[in-house]
Amino acid sequence: MVESTDTTVEEKEEVSSEAVAVDTDGFGTSAVSEEVVLEVKNLQTHFTTRWGTVKAVDGVSYHVKRGETLGIVGESGSGKSVTALSLMRLVPSPPGKIVDGEVILGGRNLLELSENDMTEVRGGEISMILQDPMQALNPVFSIENQVGEAIKIHQKLKGQALWDKVVDSLRKVRIPAPETRAKDYPHQLSGGMRQRVVGAIGISSSPVVIIADEPTTSLDVTIQAAYLRLLRQIQQEEGVGIIFITHDFGIVAKMCDRVAVMYAGRIVEVADVRTIFDSPLHEYTKALISSVPKLEEKTGRLPQIEGQPPLLYNLPPGDAFAPRSTLTFTPADALRRPPLVEVEPEHWVQLSKSSVADYDKYAHLMPDADAE
Numbered sequence: 418m419v420e421s422t423d424t425t426v427e428e429k430e431e432v433s434s435e436a437v438a439v440d441t442d443g444f445g446t447s448a449v450s451e452e453v454v455l456e457v458k459n460l461q462t463h464f465t466t467r468w469g470t471v472k473a474v475d476g477v478s479y480h481v482k483r484g485e486t487l488g489i490v491g492e493s494g495s496g497k498s499v500t501a502l503s504l505m506r507l508v509p510s511p512p513g514k515i516v517d518g519e520v521i522l523g524g525r526n527l528l529e530l531s532e533n534d535m536t537e538v539r540g541g542e543i544s545m546i547l548q549d550p551m552q553a554l555n556p557v558f559s560i561e562n563q564v565g566e567a568i569k570i571h572q573k574l575k576g577q578a579l580w581d582k583v584v585d586s587l588r589k590v591r592i593p594a595p596e597t598r599a600k601d602y603p604h605q606l607s608g609g610m611r612q613r614v615v616g617a618i619g620i621s622s623s624p625v626v627i628i629a630d631e632p633t634t635s636l637d638v639t640i641q642a643a644y645l646r647l648l649r650q651i652q653q654e655e656g657v658g659i660i661f662i663t664h665d666f667g668i669v670a671k672m673c674d675r676v677a678v679m680y681a682g683r684i685v686e687v688a689d690v691r692t693i694f695d696s697p698l699h700e701y702t703k704a705l706i707s708s709v710p711k712l713e714e715k716t717g718r719l720p721q722i723e724g725q726p727p728l729l730y731n732l733p734p735g736d737a738f739a740p741r742s743t744l745t746f747t748p749a750d751a752l753r754r755p756p757l758v759e760v761e762p763e764h765w766v767q768l769s770k771s772s773v774a775d776y777d778k779y780a781h782l783m784p785d786a787d788a789e
């Protein structure tokens with residue numbers, strides 16, 4: 418196979434050291450600045466289906482700082498990808514529609530841009546890096562061609578200047594002999610090198626935010642480790658904010674600075690990664706964390722927690738998690754839509770009796786606490 422014969426000794430060594438490192442440490446640290454580069458406010462994206470309106474994203478707000486990795490976690494169908502697609506304005510329409518909210522990047526609301534301006538933003542200020550390089554690369558075009566295409570669109574370079582930028586982008590993601598590699602086709606590169614090419618395309622436009630949406634199917638663990646390291650390396654060098662979407666709370670611990678937990682199209686808890694692991698408040702967050710496989714048994718990926726995720730076209734009117742909650746509460750408690758409340762500095766939780774065991778401790782923070 419091309420793949421194995423073409424792997425350089427240098428790269429093999431690198432991959433094997435990564436394979437060992439995956440269980441023992443994180444994927445490098447990030448230098449988070451206080452500058453907010455992306456702000457999502459009250460985003461709502463609905464799908465019209467024959468069963469009714471699916472509220473895939475139901476009032477999501479979050480922000481990303483320069484150099485920060487924000488993890489988005491939640492079960493399958495919780496709205497993680499539709500949120501990301503909404504930021505890029507790539508939700509298929511029909512049946513989808515962004516019905517409300519703002520996405521602020523560089524002082525502009527992306528939801529109000531013309532389609533032409535939005536094309537500049539996509540793959541420009543916001544780019545997506547896929548984990549599976551074969552999905553992202555076209556087998557019939559050379560590496561030079563594919564990296565160059567992205568640069569041509571966003572930076573209008575050509576000739577020698579374009580070539581220099583292609584080589585420079587490949588060098589930045591540590592592809593050895595970039596001038597030679599640029600002439601190759603994807604099948605001539607190893608899996609790890611192909612992934613670096615996808616990374617080079619991702620950063621060629623100097624994005625402010627990179628979205629990394631992990632595929633549901635699990636890839637080889639060494640490939641995954643290489644991918645995570647590449648993202649971290651790009652972040653350290655370019656200072657971008659990363660939105661890292663995953664099911665896997667184990668990877669969150671290694672990759673993310675802050676974490677937003679999604680359930681049924683809403684964010685139920687947000688905090689820095691330490692707080693999320695050490696003192697989670699929402700019952701759903703607790704359940705996800707307790708389902709993380711221990712280090713020695715790293716086979717499990719999809720957390721299994723009691724009960725089924727709700728059908729998004731038939732959501733309970735108040736607290737969507739209530740039907741799965743094991744806490745004691747009245748039907749009236751569950752009927753209130755829980756507000757996202759800042760219970761400690763930078764620690765937000767959807768506060769309800771049905772989903773937060775420590776509700777009484779924070780009840781005074783409820784927006785209508787005085788009225789009761």
Ligand SMILES: Nc1ncnc2c1ncn2[C@@H]1O[C@H](COP(=O)(O)OP(=O)(O)OP(=O)(O)O)[C@@H](O)[C@H]1O
Pocket residue numbers: 464466471473491492493494495496497498499500509512513633664729
């Ligand atoms: N084209 C569509 N038409 C109708 N419903 C859709 C469409 N795309 C997504 N949805 C619904 O939106 C909801 C959120 O989907 P989304 O893909 O964001 O989930 P996810 O959290 O990314 O899940 P996964 O972890 O499996 O990738 C789901 O209920 C899904 O069925």
Ligand SMILES: [Mg+2]
Pocket residue numbers: 497498499630
């Ligand atoms: Mg998804």
